[in-house]
């Protein structure tokens with residue numbers, strides 16, 4: 429609350445009136461502070477890959493291009509960083525569209541279980557050898573009202589994180605159960621986990637529990653923030669549970685379509 433105090437004298441200047449104006453500026457200031465922080469984050473996030481690229485390009489220009497043992501590696505780094513920046517700018521554009529509500533969902537009736545299987549199949553074809561999948565999905569159908577492409581994006585983010593942060597020999601569990609009026613899907617990994625006081629923060633823009641590692645793995649720090657916006661646009665919920673060193677489970681809850689509501693156990 430901002431307080432503004434002023435004194436007003438009458439014409440004879442012998443009586444004074446005091447005016448106290450109280451205005452609630454907290455919300456406004458909070459939004460303004462968030463905006464400033466966001467702009468500063470974006471600048472910082474883009475500057476990092478740019479300065480990395482500059483130093484590699486400088487080295488190449490200074491003669492490293494002639495050295496066959498290092499030039500390809502340096503070029504690879506600049507290519508990776510460029511690609512990461514493109515991903516980041518695309519993510520930012522998508523977030524900005526979502527902020528201005530300048531997008532609409534193309535929702536349709538979808539059997540979530542079949543849909544979840546399809547998304548997992550796509551990953552399973554290219555899953556790294558050191559990771560295995562375990563599906564614990566019920567045989568019955570469960571209908572939800574979703575935008576397939578957007579929900580694929582959500583699951584892609586969550587599953588690729590599970591893969592990225594899994595150890596050698598790690599297993600990833602896919603589950604879905606019907607609750608009263610919603611479906612609760614989850615992806616559990618046996619990875620490094622997230623410290624308990626950081627687990628909610630990973631859904632914030634640019635938040636990473638481990639910055640260096642995320643960057644090395646090509647992360648933008650925006651995937652889960654976008655996923656959260658998208659799930660909430662479907663009147664759903666997304667959250668995570670984690671134990672450091674043991675693994676992480678990301679839960680996605682989506683409302684079941686009318687006919688299926690309450691039909692679960």
Ligand code: ADP
Pocket residue numbers: 585589590593617619620621622630631635636637638642643646647648649650651652653676
């Ligand atoms: P990033 O591009 O960095 O992966 P995300 O928004 O997808 O960005 O995730 C934010 C952060 O949450 C990651 O940097 C990582 O620290 C943490 N995180 C997400 N998923 C997992 C997971 N399955 N295991 C451990 N940490 C995770």
